[in-house]
Amino acid sequence: MAATTATRTAYRTCPLCEATCGLTLTITGDQVTHARGDRDHVFSHGFVCPKGAAFPQLLADPDRLRRPLLRVDGALREVGWDEAFAAVEAGLAAARSGGRDAIAVYLGNPNVHTMAGGLYVGPLVRALGTRNVYSASTVDQMPKHVSSGYLYGDPNAIPVPDLDRTDLLVLLGANPFESNGSLCTAPDFPGRLRALQARGGRFLVVDPRRTRTATAADEHLPIRPGTDALLLFAVVHTLFDEDLVRLGRLAEHVTGLDDVRDLAAAFAPERVADRCAVPAPRIRRLARELAAASAAAVYGRIGTCTVAFGTLTSWLVDVVNVLTGNLDRPGGAMFPLAAHQRTRAPGPGKGFRTGRWTSRVRSLPEVKSELPVATLADEIETPGEGQVRALITIAGNPVLSTANSRRLDRALASLDFMVSIDPYLNETTRHADVVLPPPDAARAGHYDFAFLSLAVRNVASYSPPALPPEPDSLDECDILARLTLIAARRGAGADPAELHEHLLGQTLADAAEMLGRPAAELRALVAGDRPAERLLDARLRLGAYGDQFGARPDGLSLTRLLDHPHGVDLGPLQPRLPEVLRTASGTIELCPPPIAADVARLRDARDAPPDGFVLVGRRHLRSNNSWMHNVPALVKGRDRCTLQVHPEDATKLGLAPGDAARVSSRVGSVVVPVEVTAETMPGVVSLPHGWGHDVPGTRQSVARAHPGVNSNVLTDEAAVDPLSGNVVLNGIPVRVEPA
Ligand SMILES: Nc1nc2c(c(=O)[nH]1)N[C@H]1C(S)=C(S)[C@@H](COP(=O)(O)OP(=O)(O)OC[C@H]3O[C@@H](n4cnc5c(=O)[nH]c(N)nc54)[C@H](O)[C@@H]3O)O[C@H]1N2
Numbered sequence: 001m002a003a004t005t006a007t008r009t010a011y012r013t014c015p016l017c018e019a020t021c022g023l024t025l026t027i028t029g030d031q032v033t034h035a036r037g038d039r040d041h042v043f044s045h046g047f048v049c050p051k052g053a054a055f056p057q058l059l060a061d062p063d064r065l066r067r068p069l070l071r072v073d074g075a076l077r078e079v080g081w082d083e084a085f086a087a088v089e090a091g092l093a094a095a096r097s098g099g100r101d102a103i104a105v106y107l108g109n110p111n112v113h114t115m116a117g118g119l120y121v122g123p124l125v126r127a128l129g130t131r132n133v134y135s136a137s138t139v140d141q142m143p144k145h146v147s148s149g150y151l152y153g154d155p156n157a158i159p160v161p162d163l164d165r166t167d168l169l170v171l172l173g174a175n176p177f178e179s180n181g182s183l184c185t186a187p188d189f190p191g192r193l194r195a196l197q198a199r200g201g202r203f204l205v206v207d208p209r210r211t212r213t214a215t216a217a218d219e220h221l222p223i224r225p226g227t228d229a230l231l232l233f234a235v236v237h238t239l240f241d242e243d244l245v246r247l248g249r250l251a252e253h254v255t256g257l258d259d260v261r262d263l264a265a266a267f268a269p270e271r272v273a274d275r276c277a278v279p280a281p282r283i284r285r286l287a288r289e290l291a292a293a294s295a296a297a298v299y300g301r302i303g304t305c306t307v308a309f310g311t312l313t314s315w316l317v318d319v320v321n322v323l324t325g326n327l328d329r330p331g332g333a334m335f336p337l338a339a340h341q342r343t344r345a346p347g348p349g350k351g352f353r354t355g356r357w358t359s360r361v362r363s364l365p366e367v368k369s370e371l372p373v374a375t376l377a378d379e380i381e382t383p384g385e386g387q388v389r390a391l392i393t394i395a396g397n398p399v400l401s402t403a404n405s406r407r408l409d410r411a412l413a414s415l416d417f418m419v420s421i422d423p424y425l426n427e428t429t430r431h432a433d434v435v436l437p438p439p440d441a442a443r444a445g446h447y448d449f450a451f452l453s454l455a456v457r458n459v460a461s462y463s464p465p466a467l468p469p470e471p472d473s474l475d476e477c478d479i480l481a482r483l484t485l486i487a488a489r490r491g492a493g494a495d496p497a498e499l500h501e502h503l504l505g506q507t508l509a510d511a512a513e514m515l516g517r518p519a520a521e522l523r524a525l526v527a528g529d530r531p532a533e534r535l536l537d538a539r540l541r542l543g544a545y546g547d548q549f550g551a552r553p554d555g556l557s558l559t560r561l562l563d564h565p566h567g568v569d570l571g572p573l574q575p576r577l578p579e580v581l582r583t584a585s586g587t588i589e590l591c592p593p594p595i596a597a598d599v600a601r602l603r604d605a606r607d608a609p610p611d612g613f614v615l616v617g618r619r620h621l622r623s624n625n626s627w628m629h630n631v632p633a634l635v636k637g638r639d640r641c642t643l644q645v646h647p648e649d650a651t652k653l654g655l656a657p658g659d660a661a662r663v664s665s666r667v668g669s670v671v672v673p674v675e676v677t678a679e680t681m682p683g684v685v686s687l688p689h690g691w692g693h694d695v696p697g698t699r700q701s702v703a704r705a706h707p708g709v710n711s712n713v714l715t716d717e718a719a720v721d722p723l724s725g726n727v728v729l730n731g732i733p734v735r736v737e738p739a
C-alpha cells in the first residue's frame with residue numbers, strides 16, 4: 001500500500017499519568033504530528049499538560065526500540081521475535097532448575113497505564129507460579145491498599161476526595177499542580193481546586209515544601225517529614241476530646257470506634273506539636289474545621305505513603321473522614337464505580353490479610369501476593385534454595401526508582417538471565433539478555449482499568465489504536481501472551497491466540513453463570529477486532545452499567561464506547577456503603593488489630609529526639625518518574641535536578657546557589673548542585689527522583705545529555721513500613737556538606 005500523507009484526527013486518552021485526559025491527535029500519513037486537549041472530552045474538557053502535548057515527540061523518539069534485542073557474546077543486537085522468544089524460553093528453563101521462585105518479576109508503573117498490563121500480567125504471574133513478585137506498588141501506594149484492605153475488606157476499595165463537590169479539602173503529601181493527581185483521577189486537578197475556591201470552599205496543603213499546590217492553597221501547613229501520622233492522630237484525639245465525632249449515616253456500618261478513641265488518647269495536639277512542627281492550636285482548629293464543614297475530605301498521597309508510618313498515616317486519613325461523617329457522602333471521600341466493575345450483594349466477605357508467605361531473606365510479609373521491592377537485591381544476592389537467578393521486568397526501571405538502587409544495579413548484573421519488556425534501553429534494561437519492545441502508545445488500544453476506578457466522576461472511554469501496527473512489531477498483549485505460554489511450558493512457538501481465547505472463555509464462563517445463558521451464545525455476541533477489545537467488551541457488558549449482553553439495551557458495551565470517542569459520562573460518584581464492604585464483619589472495621597499493634601512504634605517516634613537533615617523528593621510537571629527525560633521538550637530549560645536547601649541552612653552549611661553539595665546517607669552519597677530556596681522548610685532538603693542517566697550501556701541520548709543524579713542512591717532499602725513493606729523514600733536522614 002502506498003504511503004499516504006493525508007491528515008486526519010483521532011481521539012485518544014493520554015496514557016502518561018493518572019489524570020486520563022482526552023487528547024485530540026493530528027495524524028499525517030502514519031505519524032502523529034500534533035496533540036492537544038480534546039475540548040469535547042466528557043471528563044477533561046480540553047485540559048492538557050506539557051507531557052500530553054509532547055505525546056507526538058515521545059512516539060517519534062529515535063531512541064525507542066523497534067526490534068527485540070538479544071545479548072550475544074556480551075553485546076545486544078537486534079533479532080527477530082522468534083529468536084528472541086526462543087532465547088527467553090531457554091533462559092527461563094535454565095533458571096527454573098533452581099525452582100519456581102528462582103524467577104522473579106518486577107512490574108513497573110506503566111503496567112497500570114496499559115491494557116496489556118491490566119489484562120495479561122496476572123496470567124503471566126500465575127503461570128510462573130513464583131512468590132518473587134515485586135512491583136512499583138511498594139515504592140508507592142501499598143500502604144493505602146493495606147489500610148483499605150483492613151478497613152473495608154478490599155485492598156482496592158480506595159476512597160477518593162469528591163473534588164467537584166467538597167467544601168474543604170485537606171491534602172497531605174500531594175502536589176497535584178505538578179503530578180496531576182494520584183489515587184485520585186481528576187483531569188485538570190488544579191482547575192478543579194480553583195473551582196472549589198471559586199464556589200466558596202477552601203483547600204489546605206500539609207507539606208514540608210511550599211509547592212505550587214501549597215502556594216495556590218488557602219493555607220499551607222509546613223510539617224516535619226514523616227510525622228503526618230502524629231498530626232492526624234492529634235486531629236482524631238481532638239475530635240473525641242471536643243466531642244466533635246459525628247458518624248451520621250455511617251454509624252450503623254462502623255465497628256471499633258471506642259478502640260480508636262483509646263489509641264488516640266496518647267496523641268494530644270500538645271504532645272505532638274513539636275515533633276510535627278505544627279502548632280497545637282492549629283491542629284485543634286483543623287479538627288474543628290473538618291468537623292464543621294458541610295462536606296470535607298482529607299486526602300493523602302506520596303508524602304503519606306512512602307514514609308516510615310505509611311500504613312498508619314493512610315489509615316488515619318480515612319479514620320478522620322469516617323469520624324467527621326465524610327466517608328461515602330457527596331463532597332466527602334467516596335468510592336468510584338467504574339464501568340468494568342460489578343457491584344456485589346452486601347454482606348460479610350472474606351476480609352483481608354497479609355503475610356500468607358514471607359520473603360526468604362528478611363522474612364517480610366507478602367501483601368497482595370507481592371513482596372517488597374526493598375528486598376529484591378537480598379533475594380538475588382543471598383545464596384541458598386529459592387535464590388532469584390532470573391528476572392522479568394515489565395515496564396519498570398527499578399535501578400532508578402527503588403531504594404538503594406546502586407545495590408540493585410549490582411545485583412541485576414549478577415543474574416543468570418534477565419528479560420525486559422520495555423521500549424527503552426535504560427539503566428535497568430541494559431542488564432537484560434533479551435529486551436522485547438512494545439509498540440508505541442498510539443498503536444495500542446486504551447482503556448484505564450486502574451484509574452477509572454479512582455476517578456472523581458464515573459466516566460468511561462475507550463480509544464482504539466490511532467495507527468496500524470508497524471511492520472515486524474508485536475502488540476504488548478501478544479508479547480505478554482507468548483511469555484505466559486512459555487511460562488506455562490507451552491513453548492516459545494505457541495500461538496498467543498490460545499491464551500487470548502482461554503482468558504475470554506474464563507470471563508464468559510463467569511458471565512454465563514451470572515446471566516444464566518450459555519457461554520457459546522455470549523461468545524457469539526462479543527465485539528472487538530483485537531483480543532484486548534474482546535476482553536474489554538465482555539467486562540463492560542457484564543459491568544455495573546453494562547448491557548448485560550443485550551438484556552439492558554441502553555447499557556454499556558465496547559460498541560457504545562467506540563461510538564463515543566470523547567467518553568461517556570456516568571455521573572457524579574454515588575454512595576456505595578455497605579455494598580463496597582468485604583470485611584468478615586460486613587462493617588468498616590475502624591480499628592484493625594494489625595494497625596493498632598503498630599501504634600506503639602508511633603508513640604516511640606512521638607518522643608524521639610529531634611533529628612538532623614532529612615531528604616524528601618519532589619516531582620516536576622514535565623517529568624514522569626524516570627522515563628520521559630529523553631524527550632527534548634520535557635528536559636529543556638534550567639537543570640531541574642537540584643538539591644533544594646532552605647536559606648538559613650545554606651548559610652549554616654556555607655552553601656551558595658549553584659555550589660556542589662555532597663549528600664550522604666547510610667547507603668550512599670551523591671554530589672548535586674544546590675538551589676537555595678525557602679520553598680523547603682529548614683532542616684529539610686529535597687531532590688527529585690528518576691534522574692541519574694549517565695551510566696554506560698543505555699540508549700537514551702537526550703537523557704544522557706541531561707543526566708542529573710539518582711536520588712535513590714541515598715534511600716535505604718532497610719527502612720520499610722512494616723505493615724505494607726513499602727520502602728521509605730521521604731524523610732531519609734542525610735548529611736549535607738559542600739563538595
Ligand atoms: N526517591 C523516590 N523514588 C521514587 C518515587 C519517589 O517519589 N521518590 N516515586 C515512586 C513511584 S510513585 C513510582 S510509581 C515508581 C516508578 O517506578 P518504575 O515503574 O520502576 O519506573 P518508571 O520510571 O516509571 O519506569 C517505567 C518504565 O516503563 C517503560 N515503559 C513506558 N511505557 C511503556 C509501555 O507502554 N510498555 C512497557 N512495557 N514499558 C513501558 C519505560 O521505558 C521505563 O523503563 O518510582 C518510585 N520511585
Ligand SMILES: Nc1nc2c(c(=O)[nH]1)N[C@H]1C(S)=C(S)[C@@H](COP(=O)(O)OP(=O)(O)OC[C@H]3O[C@@H](n4cnc5c(=O)[nH]c(N)nc54)[C@H](O)[C@@H]3O)O[C@H]1N2
Binds near residue numbers: 624
Ligand atoms: N509530572 C509528574 N507527574 C506525575 C509523576 C511524575 O513523576 N511527574 N509521577 C506519577 C506517579 S507514579 C505518582 S505515584 C504521582 C504522585 O503524586 P503526588 O503524591 O501528588 O506527587 P509528589 O510530587 O511526589 O508529591 C508528594 C509531596 O509530598 C511531600 N512530602 C514529602 N514528605 C512528606 C511528609 O512526610 N509529609 C507530607 N505531608 N508531605 C511530604 C513532598 O514535598 C511532595 O510535595 O504522580 C504521578 N504524576
Ligand code: SF4
Binds near residue numbers: 015017020047187
Ligand atoms: S495531565 Fe496526565 S493525562 Fe493529562 S495530558 Fe498531562 S500527562 Fe496526559
Ligand SMILES: [Mo]
Binds near residue numbers: 136
Ligand atoms: Mo507512582
